[in-house]
Amino acid sequence: PNVFTVIADVGAAFLLVAGGPDPINLFLLVLIAGIALYWAGMILNDVFDIDRDRQERPTRPIAAGHISLSTATRAGWALLIAGVVIAFACGYVPGTVALVLAVMIVAYDGPLKSTPLAPAAMGSCRFLSFLLGASTALTFDNGIEIPRYVIGIAGGFGVYIMGITTMARDEATGGRSPLRATGLVVTIVGIGLLALSPQTAEQPNAWHTDVQRSFPLLVGMIGLPVILRAGRAVIDPTPTNIQNAIRVGILSIIPFAAAMAFLGAGPIWGLAVFGLVLPSIVLAARFRVT
Numbered sequence: 001p002n003v004f005t006v007i008a009d010v011g012a013a014f015l016l017v018a019g020g021p022d023p024i025n026l027f028l029l030v031l032i033a034g035i036a037l038y039w040a041g042m043i044l045n046d047v048f049d050i051d052r053d054r055q056e057r058p059t060r061p062i063a064a065g066h067i068s069l070s071t072a073t074r075a076g077w078a079l080l081i082a083g084v085v086i087a088f089a090c091g092y093v094p095g096t097v098a099l100v101l102a103v104m105i106v107a108y109d110g111p112l113k114s115t116p117l118a119p120a121a122m123g124s125c126r127f128l129s130f131l132l133g134a135s136t137a138l139t140f141d142n143g144i145e146i147p148r149y150v151i152g153i154a155g156g157f158g159v160y161i162m163g164i165t166t167m168a169r170d171e172a173t174g175g176r177s178p179l180r181a182t183g184l185v186v187t188i189v190g191i192g193l194l195a196l197s198p199q200t201a202e203q204p205n206a207w208h209t210d211v212q213r214s215f216p217l218l219v220g221m222i223g224l225p226v227i228l229r230a231g232r233a234v235i236d237p238t239p240t241n242i243q244n245a246i247r248v249g250i251l252s253i254i255p256f257a258a259a260m261a262f263l264g265a266g267p268i269w270g271l272a273v274f275g276l277v278l279p280s281i282v283l284a285a286r287f288r289v290t
Contacts (some may be wrong), residue, residue, distance in 0.1 A: 002250060003038055004276040006129055008257035009157060010034035012273050013133030014237050015152065016264030019206065030136040033098055034129060036083035041125070043076035048109045059257060080105065093135045101128035114141060119165040119183075126253075127158030137215040149205075152197025153260060157253070160190025164249040167242065180234045180242075186232055188223075194256055195219035208266045213226035215263060222255045231247065251280055 014027050021027040044055065045119040046062050053063035061067045080102050088095030110123040131146070131154045138146065166181030195216040198207065209215050254277050262270025 001280040001287055002042075003035060005250060005253040005257070006034050006038040007031060007131045008254040008273050008276050009126070010044070010133035011116075012257035012261040012264075013130045013150075013154070014137045015269050015273070017134045017147075017167075018137035020265050020269065026090050026136050029086055030094060030133055033083045033086040033090070033094070035290045036079045036086065036130055037098060037101055037105060037132075038129075040076050040079035040083060040102075041109060043072055043079065044106065047073050047076055048113070067165075087132065089135045090285075093138070094132055097128055097132045097135050100101035101125060101132060104128060107236075116175070119162045119169075119186075122165040123158040123162030123264055125153045126161040130157050146147040147202060149197050149202075150199040152193055156193030156197055158177040158190070159193055160187055160249075160256075161253075163187030163190055164246060167233065167249075168246045176237055179196040180237055180274050183235055184227070184230045188227060191219065191226070194223075194259075205264075207263050209263060210264070213260070218259050218262075219256065222259060223253060226252050247284065251277065251284065254280060 010033075011031055014030060015021065018027075036267070046060065047069065050062055050069055053060045058064060062069055062072050084095065084098045084102050087098030104121060104125050108118065108125060112118050112121045131150070134150045135146070137148070138150075163183045163186030165183075166179050166186055167182065169179050170181075198205075198211040198215060201211075207215075209218070218273035226245075226249050229241075229248045231246040233241040254272055258270050258276075261273040
């Protein structure tokens with residue numbers, strides 16, 4: 001179910017900057033690159049976790065022997081390389097962003113996951129994911145100069161995921177922890193960045209809604225259920241409450257991205273991105289969202 005959040009934020013970033021899906025070949029290529037990198041991260045996550053999974057989660061595919069470790073390793077690295085190569089086919093800037101994203105994916109899956117830097121590493125992956133889609137649609141006539149509003153929105157997604165990831169620490173066991181409240185605060189900051197960053201555009205943009213009032217209200221309405229769920233997890237930190245908050249928080253990336261697509265490309269594309277909620281929810285009923 002999580003892969004639809006990547007399709008949403010990469011696609012929305014392109015739509016926001018380009019005002020639509022043109023050129024369509026770049027739009028499709030960058031989506032494929034984002035998906036390949038995300039799937040690579042998922043597979044390599046299980047490759048790196050194989051020893052722990054054999055002890056704690058022996059029913060997972062690699063640990064149970066349904067998929068061999070060597071096959072998963074080859075698939076993970078192949079997808080990682082493919083994602084970077086496809087991004088370079090879109091241009092040197094998207095390729096460079098994808099290369100940095102690939103490094104951060106491996107860093108999170110490997111050495112950083114069990115450290116206090118893990119939430120920041122995960123947030124940086126989401127930051128780079130949005131930037132990947134946006135960079136494909138930007139033109140750089142006088143060197144690399146990414147607009148402030150793009151950096152702000154990408155940062156908003158990154159900070160938001162950093163907060164959700166902070167809350168998710170020890171989600172399987174639950175219990176009171178200052179990380180829950182910290183994660184909630186960071187998540188709210190991320191939502192605030194998403195709501196206000198379009199106002200930092202250097203030049204007037206042909207936005208499809210008012211960025212001073214209507215757009216912040218829209219983002220706030222999307223974020224309210226996330227904040228309420230997260231607040232409940234802080235007050236009553238049972239594994240169920242925490243995992244519900246994480247599930248809602250992650251899947252809400254799609255409506256947040258839909259708001260960005262609506263802002264830049266209009267209501268039809270906003271609804272198209274929002275439609276990704278449906279397959280994501282269907283799959284979330286069968287697979288764990290984490």
